[in-house]
Amino acid sequence: MDRSLSQAVIMAVAGAEGVDPIDLPPLYEAIDPDALDQLLSGDGVQVRLNYNGYGVTVDQRGVVGLESVNSESSQNQNSIDMRRVMETSREGMSLVRPDGTFSFVNSAFASLFGYIPSELIGEHWTVLYHNEEAKRLEEDILPAVRETGYWSGETVRLTKHGEARVTDHRLALTDEDVVLCTATDITLDRTATRFGAHNFDAMADEMEDSAFFALDHEGYVTRWNESAECLNGYERSAILGEHVSTFFSHEDRDQGLPEQLLETAKNQGTVTDEGWRVQNDGTRFWTELTMVASYDDAGTIRGFGTMVRESSESSANS
Known part of the structure; x- marks a missing residue:
């Protein structure tokens, strides 16, 4: 079975149920993918399968209909047009x-x-x-x-x-x-949510002399406090969605330092690094940067809380 068709079935049922696709049971428990692939290899062929309480009609174009099979009134229900499912x-x-x-x-x-x-x-x-x-x-x-x-x-x-x-x-x-x-x-979640065992909001409030920002699981900025704006020179509207490597020197980026720090924080929970960072106008300044990883209940990385403090070492290294 073509992976795109299997994903279409999963997404259609998830949309009808109003749940995350990963919360649904594996599709292979409902049908043999190889057999379905062979059936759909011919033009004009449609296949109906039962999956998670729905009768799903599939052809070469993808999912063309859904019908509940759990309700007592399902016999009177017509197939649901996928556009209707998505629209509602x-x-x-x-x-x-x-x-x-x-x-x-x-x-x-x-x-x-x-x-x-x-x-x-x-x-x-x-x-x-x-x-x-x-x-x-x-x-x-x-x-x-x-x-x-x-x-x-x-x-x-x-x-x-x-x-x-x-x-x-x-x-x-x-x-x-x-x-x-x-x-x-999830903008508000990224502003106020507690990240696992680390309450990054409280940490940011307690460290008034530190810039604080949050990164997603790939290292892209999703939250930015006022101290970070003052220290790094980037307004919030301009920096959201940028990669953390934006603040590193060309030399550090060429050596892959930002990615190394993300990987260390992911594996060890936290990492601290002192070095040169770059402000929005190109000015270099010496800072201590600490990344703290956040994980969900399954142990999957959710993101990183990042604190940056300008260090007194700057004068000694200038």
């Missing part, structure tokens, strides 16, 4: 054509970014990103989606009026290279 979902959902333009946007997705659906239909997906974050998707994330069929993580997107939104972002490759995108606004 409380989660933001959209479809992106191979050329990068939106072919479908539900109301939840559009309103998340201050649009109405008709304003986004036909627009390229980059309208929702600043240049560096768009480059990240184009060069790193989308190739991963085309290779594996699925990606999930956090991205920083822009509203119609240029405001940053940190989003829980999932991408799934459906039929004919069409990408199904879901989005949930």
